[in-house]
Amino acid sequence: xxxxxxxxxxxxxxxxxxxxxxxxxxxxxxxxxxxxxxxxxxxxxxxxxxxxxxxxxxxxxxxxxxxxxxxxxxxxxxxxxxxxxxxxxxxxxxxxxxxxxxxxxxxxxxxxxxxxxxxxxxxxxxxxxxxxxxxxxxxxxxxxxxxxxxxxxxxxxxxxxxxxxxxxxxxxxxxxxxxxxxxxxxxxxxxxxxxxxxxxxxxxxxxxxxxxxxxxxxxxxxxxxxxxxxxxxxxxxxxxxxxxxxxxxxxxxxxxxxxxxxxxxxxxxxxxxxxxxxxxxxxxxxxxxxxxxxxxxxxxxx
Amino acid sequence: xxxxxxxxxxxxxxxxxxxxxxxxxxxxxxxxxxxxxxxxxxxxxxxxxxxxxxxxxxxxxxxxxxxxxxxxxxxxxxxxxxxxxxxxxxxxxxxxxxxxxxxxxxxxxxxxxxxxxxxxxxxxxxxxxxxxxxxxxxxxxxxxxxxxxxxxxxxxxxxxxxxxxxxxxxxxxxxxxxxxxxxxxxxxxxxxxxxxxxxxxxxxxxxxxxxxxxxxxxxxxxxxxxxxxxxxxxxxxxxxxxxxxxxxxxxxxxxxxxxxxxxxxxxxxx
Numbered sequence: 001x002x003x004x005x006x007x008x009x010x011x012x013x014x015x016x017x018x019x020x021x022x023x024x025x026x027x028x029x030x031x032x033x034x035x036x037x038x039x040x041x042x043x044x045x046x047x048x049x050x051x052x053x054x055x056x057x058x059x060x061x062x063x064x065x066x067x068x069x070x071x072x073x074x075x076x077x078x079x080x081x082x083x084x085x086x087x088x089x090x091x092x093x094x095x096x097x098x099x100x101x102x103x104x105x106x107x108x109x110x111x112x113x114x115x116x117x118x119x120x121x122x123x124x125x126x127x128x129x130x131x132x133x134x135x136x137x138x139x140x141x142x143x144x145x146x147x148x149x150x151x152x153x154x155x156x157x158x159x160x161x162x163x164x165x166x167x168x169x170x171x172x173x174x175x176x177x178x179x180x181x182x183x184x185x186x187x188x189x190x191x192x193x194x195x196x197x198x199x200x201x202x203x204x205x206x207x208x209x210x211x212x213x214x215x216x217x218x219x220x221x222x223x224x225x226x227x228x229x230x231x232x233x234x235x236x237x238x239x240x241x242x243x244x245x246x247x248x249x250x251x252x253x254x255x256x257x258x259x260x261x262x263x264x265x266x267x268x269x270x271x272x273x274x275x276x277x278x279x280x281x282x283x284x285x286x287x288x289x290x291x292x293x294x295x296x297x298x299x300x301x302x
Numbered sequence: 303x304x305x306x307x308x309x310x311x312x313x314x315x316x317x318x319x320x321x322x323x324x325x326x327x328x329x330x331x332x333x334x335x336x337x338x339x340x341x342x343x344x345x346x347x348x349x350x351x352x353x354x355x356x357x358x359x360x361x362x363x364x365x366x367x368x369x370x371x372x373x374x375x376x377x378x379x380x381x382x383x384x385x386x387x388x389x390x391x392x393x394x395x396x397x398x399x400x401x402x403x404x405x406x407x408x409x410x411x412x413x414x415x416x417x418x419x420x421x422x423x424x425x426x427x428x429x430x431x432x433x434x435x436x437x438x439x440x441x442x443x444x445x446x447x448x449x450x451x452x453x454x455x456x457x458x459x460x461x462x463x464x465x466x467x468x469x470x471x472x473x474x475x476x477x478x479x480x481x482x483x484x485x486x487x488x489x490x491x492x493x494x495x496x497x498x499x500x501x502x503x504x505x506x507x508x509x510x511x512x513x514x515x516x517x518x519x520x521x522x523x524x525x526x527x528x529x530x531x532x533x534x535x536x537x538x539x540x541x542x543x544x545x546x547x548x549x550x551x552x553x554x555x556x557x558x559x560x561x562x563x564x565x566x567x568x569x570x571x572x
Contacts, residue, residue, distance in 0.1 A: 164397075171357065172391055175357070175389040176385075176389075176409045176412070177381040177382070177384035178408075179381070183412070
């Protein structure tokens with residue numbers, strides 16, 4: 001709670017200038033000190049602008065980290081009154097199941113087609129099961145379901161929190177002596193963290209089923225070798241557990257970005273729409289970057 | 303006014319970054335009274351409420367509520383104090399994902415361990431007081447603006463607060479809803495033995511129900527008094543405001559950096 005009060009104080013007294021202030025209107029003179037001061041040479045203006053946007057981003061990153069700690073410190077309510085979190089798991093997790101299952105099925109079927117086509121050239125089409133399951137469990141399951149989760153649930157969380165802020169529901173809660181970080185933000189954060197690995201697992205399972213449908217039922221790869229090679233090759237710790245770790249990390253990233261962008265949104269229609277866009281863009285990029293880093297540590301070809 | 307005040311604002315200043323909003327305000331809200339803070343839009347009325355509720359910290363000066371200096375409280379004590387305050391937000395700020403009933407029950411459930419039957423009775427009593435007992439299972443989106451405001455009022459008084467704050471309770475209401483809300487503010491205040499602060503620019507309605515009025519302009523208290531005194535006042539600002547004149551001490555034009563003709567010519571030719 002003290003962390004929250006701190007962050008508010010910092011906001012009121014300084015901190016990063018919101019983009020709103022920097023949107024100079026094209027006509028007239030707005031504000032006492034326009035950012036691109038006329039009279040300065042072009043390179044100086046460029047450098048000022050560059051420095052400004054870099055420091056802005058650093059400030060925001062600091063805020064986001066601060067907010068993350070505040071969410072963790074205020075997680076007591078979300079875990080003690082777990083029905084609050086369960087409700088959010090339903091909204092962000094359960095309602096994402098359909099899109100996850102359908103996408104998983106199609107991704108798996110495409111893998112079946114493409115994999116067979118390639119493997120057949122080397123005469124090893126019975127390894128199709130291994131190819132489909134390893135690519136899903138290690139890589140595509142966590143990453144694609146993460147991207148889908150970010151755009152389906154992450155965007156919804158940001159929009160919901162942003163609109164609650166815009167319609168003063170967050171302020172009203174604060175005035176009722178209920179900490180909105182504990183009551184609104186933390187349950188949504190934990191719901192995302194819990195849902196994400198489950199969704200990734202569902203995605204992978206459905207994808208393997210899709211690969212089976214195309215590989216075995218459609219193309220006619222031997223069902224026995226499809227499943228037995230898969231079981232013999234896929235290692236629980238090396239492959240499955242690493243995939244689960246990935247999806248867990250992505251879950252933290254997506255939920256953190258979504259709740260932060262929502263809570264930090266300018267309380268206007270424009271601000272909420274911008275925050276929602278930022279959630280999808282930032283979490284997609286961070287999923288891909290984190291995936292590279294995690295893969296580099298997990299699978300080193302040994 | 304007497305020394306027995308629930309809220310005491312002394313020499314309060316507040317600035318956003320370098321933009322001053324309030325400069326040296328002094329006010330007192332006596333117990334049991336309904337006090338209005340009036341002024342044109344953007345003069346710092348809502349900011350004053352936020353400072354009383356501890357959502358903002360003053361640049362200088364103090365707000366004292368029931369003997370405690372608000373900005374010096376730690377967050378636990380501040381939350382403790384807020385439990386005894388109710389606030390009605392401009393557009394109600396009802397939680398849109400909960401029914402009317404759950405909205406009113408929200409605070410009771412969060413802050414007490416009362417059994418559900420008792421909560422049921424309390425909620426229906428509060429809803430009955432604002433005439434909306436029959437609407438308890440509606441969702442906020444199904445309510446008209448006036449009804450939403452009344453539900454928010456029931457929610458604000460759910461825990462029988464000692465201080466109720468109203469942020470523009472009359473904004474955007476039809477005349478009937480407007481006088482219903484006005485009536486309720488007065489009646490609830492007297493029934494609960496609370497004190498109320500109304501931030502408003504609806505002069506005629508609020509002069510009917512309040513005991514004392516502060517006029518704020520450009521971050522300063524420019525006039526104060528009972529409704530009768532203000533109606534009779536000859537002070538130019540009060541006169542302009544009470545009788546709604548377009549130009550006067552409050553200028554029609556927002557101050558611009560350059561004179562009008564200079565700025566236009568400058569843009570065209572420069």
